[in-house]
Amino acid sequence: MNARRFEGKVALVTGGNSGIGLAVAKAFVAEGAKVVVSGRNEANLAAAVEELGASATGVAADTGRLDGIERVAAAVREFGGGRLDVLFCNAGIGGFGPIATISEQKWDELMNVNVKGVYFTVQKVLPLMTRGGAIVLNASVAAGKGDPGGAMYAASKAAVRSLGRSLGAELVGAGIRVNVVSPGPIETPIFANAGMNEQQVADLKVAWSDRNPMKRFGTPGEVAATVLFLASDAASYITGVDLLVDGGRGSF
């Protein structure tokens, strides 16, 4: 296999300053791509860019808002010299709890990042994408499961899965493939970022590992390998799929 499948290509990884996004950005850089990473936390962004090296740049922006997304698109245009080959739409937040505990504000915040942000990121960077381009959207195995306390998050990710299919159909004529990756539980800061304390995260890790057919969480690197496959020419006849990277959780 060519170890530098993205030589000369430009990739955007939203939410590329942490967790899965950072692992994907590292993998793209290792395979020759120039990468733009986005996120709100400027300290994390600076650390990520430092780690990624000269092939990467960062843009601080809230991709739950149109003005933030436009800033990201402008940074991509500048850094990529007017072109974008790969978009990994990954920025997202968790939000869990019984229905009685979810406020309208939390709902709007989560849907703005996880759903609106994905749709309009695709819209705003599309003019930079060329034939042969690839878009990968990050959904979740949660999209296809019913879990108590998971309704809001799962609904947002079901919307992402749906966007993958419809946008795939819409862009196939432009030579742009759109696929979805649906991770199972992955070891990242997402649970702490969603407001869980250390004990709650530890308990969740035990419970979710136990119910997983492989009895463990996945790693960001395992998701990155799948994203790079879907973005690469090895997946040239694949569009509109939702690929689970979940230890079997969504299937049995």
Ligand SMILES: NC(=O)c1ccc[n+]([C@@H]2O[C@H](COP(=O)([O-])OP(=O)(O)OC[C@H]3O[C@@H](n4cnc5c(N)ncnc54)[C@H](OP(=O)(O)O)[C@@H]3O)[C@@H](O)[C@H]2O)c1
């Ligand atoms: N970990 C899992 O178990 C799992 C499973 C399935 C799917 N996923 C999905 O994987 C994606 C990445 O999550 P992760 O697990 O890697 O968690 P993470 O480490 O918390 O990463 C989330 C990323 O999204 C960015 N982000 C969040 N809100 C944003 C906003 N309003 N504007 C711009 N960027 C924003 C964060 O950056 P800032 O905080 O700096 O803004 C961060 O880079 C999410 O879409 C998540 O739903 C995760």
